Amino acid sequence: MGRKSNVPSEIKIAAVEDYLKSKKSVAQICEELSVGNTTVREWIKIYESKGELGLLPMTRNIGYSKELKIKAVEEYLAGNGSALDISMKYGLRSKKQLQNWIMKYNSHEEIKSSEAGENRIMTKGRRTTLEERIAIVGYCIENGTDYNGTSRKYQVSYQQVRSWVIKFEESGIDGLLDRRGKCKPEDQLTEVEKLKAQMQLLEAKNKRLEMENALLKKLEEIERGRG
Incomplete structure (x- = not known):
């Protein structure tokens, strides 16, 4: 069964409330939303602790020492x-x-x-080259889509970083091209150059996924051992 990476907040809330009212089981919710058992139980625990607000998107960054x-x-x-x-x-x-x-x-x-x-969001953007955008997106993905940390490292705005990552996820390397009238338009990149850039970003993504999967397996082993 496939897994959805994102489920809208209102769907999560409705699913949890259906469970708490005994209208649906965890298994039914998993089947309907194509998510895992652990994910649904996490929603339930968050809802029971913080109510609906716990399942709503964050509207601001929360800092931790x-x-x-x-x-x-x-x-x-x-x-x-x-x-x-x-x-x-x-x-x-x-x-x-x-x-x-x-x-x-x-x-x-x-x-x-x-x-x-120390968690101030950078709001001032700047002009960048395609090479810079590729490096920025690669770093951001490899570091768990840390938009704020990436914006500080490369001195670009938080919104720029977020926008480039989303565009890459949706359109690949073409999403990072800047076609706003230049002497040498970036869309004149050869297919080989585009492919190299695409591979660079996919490698960053795969590296991050490998790290996450290795950690998750280790955490699962630890928690099984505690059971």
Whole structure:
């Protein structure tokens, strides 16, 4: 059975309410929405803890200190709860945030604070070349679609980064071309050049997926061992 990467918030809420009213089972919801059992149970737990707001899209960035992130990771690794339990305890929107921190912790990457003063969103954009946009999108994808961190690293706006990633996901390398009248239009790239750029971004995406899959397998092993 296929898996949907995104289910609208209103559908999640309706599904959870149907479950809580005993109108549908978890299995029925999984079948109807093409999602996994764990995903549905996560929605239910979030709804029970935070209500409908917990399943609505975030309207602003929430900052977390470096100390809190490390504490949450170490608490999980010490066996003090499941990924979802620890995420709920520390007020995270989903266990994916915790999993990203664990991935950095285990690979000895620096875990940085993302508190309000250090999590300021860059709003001023700038002109970029196609090569820059390819590098920016590749970095963003490889780092878990960290729009804010990518915008700071490359000194472009948050909205630019988000827009380029979405365009790449929808249209491939053609989505990154800038056709606003130039001496040498970027759409004159040869097919070989386009293919090389496309491969560069797909490699970044595959690398990220491999890292995520390896982490998820490890987390599943840990949680099975605790059961």
